[in-house]
Amino acid sequence: MPEKSESKTAEKSGAPAAPIAATKSNPSDSGKKEVDRLRRRFIWTFLWGYLGVNFLMFLRYFFPRALFEPPTTFNAGYVADYSLGVDQRYLQSNRCWVVREPGRLFVIFAQCTHLGCTPDWEQAQNIFHCPCHGSEYDSEGINFAGPAPRPMDRCHVTLDPSNQILVDSSQRYIMDPAAGTNQFNDPGAFISA
Ligand code: FES
Incomplete structure:
Protein backbone atom coordinates (compact mmCIF):
# COMPACT_ATOMS: atom_id res chain seq x y z
CA MET A 1 0.00 0.00 0.00
CA PRO A 2 1.48 3.40 -1.04
CA GLU A 3 0.53 5.31 2.25
CA LYS A 4 2.29 2.81 4.42
CA SER A 5 5.34 2.98 2.24
CA GLU A 6 5.34 6.85 2.44
CA SER A 7 5.13 6.88 6.27
CA LYS A 8 7.75 4.26 6.43
CA THR A 9 9.91 6.42 4.22
CA ALA A 10 9.35 9.44 6.53
CA GLU A 11 10.16 7.37 9.61
CA LYS A 12 13.25 6.13 7.92
CA SER A 13 14.39 9.65 6.99
CA GLY A 14 13.80 10.87 10.65
CA ALA A 15 11.53 13.89 9.64
CA PRO A 16 8.24 14.23 11.65
CA ALA A 17 5.15 13.70 9.59
CA ALA A 18 3.22 16.99 9.48
CA PRO A 19 -0.53 16.71 10.18
CA ILE A 20 -2.48 17.44 7.08
CA ALA A 21 -5.04 19.81 8.80
CA ALA A 22 -2.32 22.09 10.29
CA THR A 23 -0.71 22.78 6.96
CA LYS A 24 -3.93 24.10 5.42
CA SER A 25 -5.10 27.71 6.40
CA ASN A 26 -8.83 28.27 6.46
CA PRO A 27 -9.70 31.83 5.14
CA SER A 28 -12.90 32.07 7.20
CA ASP A 29 -10.94 31.33 10.43
CA SER A 30 -8.39 34.05 9.82
CA GLY A 31 -11.18 36.56 9.02
CA LYS A 32 -12.90 35.68 12.27
CA LYS A 33 -9.66 36.15 14.20
CA GLU A 34 -9.20 39.56 12.64
CA VAL A 35 -12.75 40.60 13.65
CA ASP A 36 -12.10 39.39 17.21
CA ARG A 37 -8.83 41.29 17.33
CA LEU A 38 -10.52 44.52 16.17
CA ARG A 39 -13.35 44.02 18.62
CA ARG A 40 -10.91 43.56 21.50
CA ARG A 41 -8.98 46.63 20.43
CA PHE A 42 -12.18 48.70 20.26
CA ILE A 43 -13.29 47.55 23.72
CA TRP A 44 -9.89 48.34 25.27
CA THR A 45 -9.74 51.72 23.57
CA PHE A 46 -13.20 52.56 24.83
CA LEU A 47 -12.37 51.35 28.34
CA TRP A 48 -9.10 53.31 28.57
CA GLY A 49 -10.79 56.38 27.14
CA TYR A 50 -13.58 56.14 29.69
CA LEU A 51 -11.10 55.69 32.55
CA GLY A 52 -8.95 58.53 31.22
CA VAL A 53 -11.86 60.97 31.07
CA ASN A 54 -12.91 60.01 34.61
CA PHE A 55 -9.36 60.46 35.83
CA LEU A 56 -9.20 63.95 34.28
CA MET A 57 -12.53 64.83 35.89
CA PHE A 58 -11.13 63.62 39.21
CA LEU A 59 -8.06 65.84 38.79
CA ARG A 60 -10.32 68.79 37.91
CA TYR A 61 -11.63 68.78 41.48
CA PHE A 62 -8.21 69.94 42.65
CA PHE A 63 -8.51 73.09 40.53
CA PRO A 64 -11.84 74.67 41.52
CA ARG A 65 -13.30 77.29 39.22
CA ALA A 66 -12.80 80.14 41.64
CA LEU A 67 -14.18 83.56 40.93
CA PHE A 68 -11.62 86.21 41.74
CA GLU A 69 -13.39 89.33 42.85
CA PRO A 70 -11.42 92.58 43.00
CA PRO A 71 -10.34 93.58 46.51
CA THR A 72 -13.06 95.56 48.24
S1 FES B 1 -28.50 97.62 33.47
FE1 FES B 1 -30.29 98.27 32.47
S2 FES B 1 -29.95 100.35 32.15
FE2 FES B 1 -28.18 99.71 33.14
Whole structure:
Protein backbone atom coordinates (compact mmCIF):
# COMPACT_ATOMS: atom_id res chain seq x y z
CA MET A 1 0.00 0.00 0.00
CA PRO A 2 1.48 3.40 -1.04
CA GLU A 3 0.53 5.31 2.25
CA LYS A 4 2.29 2.81 4.42
CA SER A 5 5.34 2.98 2.24
CA GLU A 6 5.34 6.85 2.44
CA SER A 7 5.13 6.88 6.27
CA LYS A 8 7.75 4.26 6.43
CA THR A 9 9.91 6.42 4.22
CA ALA A 10 9.35 9.44 6.53
CA GLU A 11 10.16 7.37 9.61
CA LYS A 12 13.25 6.13 7.92
CA SER A 13 14.39 9.65 6.99
CA GLY A 14 13.80 10.87 10.65
CA ALA A 15 11.53 13.89 9.64
CA PRO A 16 8.24 14.23 11.65
CA ALA A 17 5.15 13.70 9.59
CA ALA A 18 3.22 16.99 9.48
CA PRO A 19 -0.53 16.71 10.18
CA ILE A 20 -2.48 17.44 7.08
CA ALA A 21 -5.04 19.81 8.80
CA ALA A 22 -2.32 22.09 10.29
CA THR A 23 -0.71 22.78 6.96
CA LYS A 24 -3.93 24.10 5.42
CA SER A 25 -5.10 27.71 6.40
CA ASN A 26 -8.83 28.27 6.46
CA PRO A 27 -9.70 31.83 5.14
CA SER A 28 -12.90 32.07 7.20
CA ASP A 29 -10.94 31.33 10.43
CA SER A 30 -8.39 34.05 9.82
CA GLY A 31 -11.18 36.56 9.02
CA LYS A 32 -12.90 35.68 12.27
CA LYS A 33 -9.66 36.15 14.20
CA GLU A 34 -9.20 39.56 12.64
CA VAL A 35 -12.75 40.60 13.65
CA ASP A 36 -12.10 39.39 17.21
CA ARG A 37 -8.83 41.29 17.33
CA LEU A 38 -10.52 44.52 16.17
CA ARG A 39 -13.35 44.02 18.62
CA ARG A 40 -10.91 43.56 21.50
CA ARG A 41 -8.98 46.63 20.43
CA PHE A 42 -12.18 48.70 20.26
CA ILE A 43 -13.29 47.55 23.72
CA TRP A 44 -9.89 48.34 25.27
CA THR A 45 -9.74 51.72 23.57
CA PHE A 46 -13.20 52.56 24.83
CA LEU A 47 -12.37 51.35 28.34
CA TRP A 48 -9.10 53.31 28.57
CA GLY A 49 -10.79 56.38 27.14
CA TYR A 50 -13.58 56.14 29.69
CA LEU A 51 -11.10 55.69 32.55
CA GLY A 52 -8.95 58.53 31.22
CA VAL A 53 -11.86 60.97 31.07
CA ASN A 54 -12.91 60.01 34.61
CA PHE A 55 -9.36 60.46 35.83
CA LEU A 56 -9.20 63.95 34.28
CA MET A 57 -12.53 64.83 35.89
CA PHE A 58 -11.13 63.62 39.21
CA LEU A 59 -8.06 65.84 38.79
CA ARG A 60 -10.32 68.79 37.91
CA TYR A 61 -11.63 68.78 41.48
CA PHE A 62 -8.21 69.94 42.65
CA PHE A 63 -8.51 73.09 40.53
CA PRO A 64 -11.84 74.67 41.52
CA ARG A 65 -13.30 77.29 39.22
CA ALA A 66 -12.80 80.14 41.64
CA LEU A 67 -14.18 83.56 40.93
CA PHE A 68 -11.62 86.21 41.74
CA GLU A 69 -13.39 89.33 42.85
CA PRO A 70 -11.42 92.58 43.00
CA PRO A 71 -10.34 93.58 46.51
CA THR A 72 -13.06 95.56 48.24
CA THR A 73 -10.69 97.74 50.24
CA PHE A 74 -7.95 99.77 48.67
CA ASN A 75 -5.79 102.80 49.19
CA ALA A 76 -6.66 105.55 46.70
CA GLY A 77 -3.77 107.91 47.42
CA TYR A 78 -4.05 111.51 48.55
CA VAL A 79 -6.87 113.97 47.94
CA ALA A 80 -4.36 116.22 46.22
CA ASP A 81 -3.84 113.50 43.59
CA TYR A 82 -7.30 114.30 42.21
CA SER A 83 -8.48 117.27 40.23
CA LEU A 84 -12.14 118.26 40.10
CA GLY A 85 -14.36 115.80 38.26
CA VAL A 86 -14.64 112.07 37.71
CA ASP A 87 -11.47 109.99 37.93
CA GLN A 88 -11.40 106.55 36.36
CA ARG A 89 -8.06 105.18 37.60
CA TYR A 90 -9.71 102.59 39.87
CA LEU A 91 -12.45 101.56 37.47
CA GLN A 92 -10.73 98.47 36.06
CA SER A 93 -9.11 97.26 39.26
CA ASN A 94 -11.84 98.09 41.80
CA ARG A 95 -14.94 99.05 39.83
CA CYS A 96 -15.04 102.54 41.33
CA TRP A 97 -14.96 106.15 40.22
CA VAL A 98 -13.43 108.73 42.51
CA VAL A 99 -15.29 112.04 42.23
CA ARG A 100 -13.87 115.25 43.56
CA GLU A 101 -16.05 118.32 43.92
CA PRO A 102 -15.37 121.63 45.63
CA GLY A 103 -15.28 120.78 49.35
CA ARG A 104 -15.82 116.99 49.14
CA LEU A 105 -14.63 113.75 47.62
CA PHE A 106 -16.69 110.58 47.28
CA VAL A 107 -16.46 107.24 45.50
CA ILE A 108 -19.18 105.86 43.22
CA PHE A 109 -19.53 102.12 42.85
CA ALA A 110 -19.67 101.53 39.07
CA GLN A 111 -22.80 99.44 38.88
CA CYS A 112 -26.04 100.44 37.20
CA THR A 113 -28.94 100.21 39.63
CA HIS A 114 -31.19 98.75 36.94
CA LEU A 115 -29.65 95.32 36.30
CA GLY A 116 -26.04 95.74 37.34
CA CYS A 117 -24.14 96.61 34.15
CA THR A 118 -21.10 98.88 34.33
CA PRO A 119 -21.97 102.29 32.88
CA ASP A 120 -19.53 104.29 30.72
CA TRP A 121 -18.26 107.67 31.74
CA GLU A 122 -18.95 110.07 28.86
CA GLN A 123 -16.55 112.90 29.57
CA ALA A 124 -17.75 115.07 26.65
CA GLN A 125 -21.37 114.98 27.87
CA ASN A 126 -20.48 114.92 31.57
CA ILE A 127 -22.75 111.93 32.18
CA PHE A 128 -22.59 108.20 32.90
CA HIS A 129 -24.36 106.15 30.26
CA CYS A 130 -25.32 102.52 30.76
CA PRO A 131 -24.77 100.53 27.53
CA CYS A 132 -27.27 97.82 28.50
CA HIS A 133 -30.63 99.61 28.52
CA GLY A 134 -29.69 103.27 28.22
CA SER A 135 -29.92 104.59 31.77
CA GLU A 136 -28.14 107.87 32.28
CA TYR A 137 -26.69 109.45 35.41
CA ASP A 138 -25.18 112.86 36.03
CA SER A 139 -21.57 113.32 37.16
CA GLU A 140 -22.59 112.58 40.78
CA GLY A 141 -24.18 109.27 39.76
CA ILE A 142 -27.75 110.55 40.10
CA ASN A 143 -30.06 108.89 37.57
CA PHE A 144 -32.11 111.10 35.27
CA ALA A 145 -33.01 108.90 32.28
CA GLY A 146 -33.73 105.27 31.46
CA PRO A 147 -34.96 102.43 33.64
CA ALA A 148 -32.48 102.84 36.54
CA PRO A 149 -34.62 103.18 39.68
CA ARG A 150 -32.15 105.17 41.79
CA PRO A 151 -28.67 106.73 41.83
CA MET A 152 -25.56 104.57 41.83
CA ASP A 153 -24.30 103.60 45.27
CA ARG A 154 -21.37 105.24 46.98
CA CYS A 155 -18.55 103.44 48.79
CA HIS A 156 -17.32 103.94 52.31
CA VAL A 157 -14.40 106.34 52.27
CA THR A 158 -12.11 107.59 55.07
CA LEU A 159 -8.68 109.10 55.56
CA ASP A 160 -6.02 107.02 57.28
CA PRO A 161 -3.55 108.55 59.82
CA SER A 162 -1.24 109.55 56.97
CA ASN A 163 -4.12 111.36 55.20
CA GLN A 164 -4.42 108.78 52.43
CA ILE A 165 -7.84 107.83 51.11
CA LEU A 166 -9.11 104.41 52.15
CA VAL A 167 -12.04 103.00 50.19
CA ASP A 168 -14.21 100.04 51.14
CA SER A 169 -16.54 99.13 48.29
CA SER A 170 -18.24 96.40 50.33
CA GLN A 171 -19.79 99.06 52.54
CA ARG A 172 -22.22 101.14 50.49
CA TYR A 173 -24.37 104.22 50.93
CA ILE A 174 -27.56 104.47 48.92
CA MET A 175 -30.06 107.04 47.85
CA ASP A 176 -33.51 105.74 47.05
CA PRO A 177 -36.06 108.54 46.61
CA ALA A 178 -38.92 106.04 46.23
CA ALA A 179 -38.14 104.63 49.68
CA GLY A 180 -37.32 108.04 51.16
CA THR A 181 -33.71 106.99 51.84
CA ASN A 182 -30.67 109.21 51.43
CA GLN A 183 -27.38 108.10 52.96
CA PHE A 184 -25.17 110.24 50.74
CA ASN A 185 -24.54 112.76 53.50
CA ASP A 186 -23.80 110.16 56.19
CA PRO A 187 -20.34 110.11 57.77
CA GLY A 188 -18.25 107.71 55.68
CA ALA A 189 -20.10 108.43 52.44
CA PHE A 190 -17.63 111.22 51.61
CA ILE A 191 -14.61 113.04 52.95
CA SER A 192 -14.24 116.79 53.18
CA ALA A 193 -11.63 117.98 50.76
S1 FES B 1 -28.50 97.62 33.47
FE1 FES B 1 -28.18 99.71 33.14
S2 FES B 1 -29.95 100.35 32.15
FE2 FES B 1 -30.29 98.27 32.47
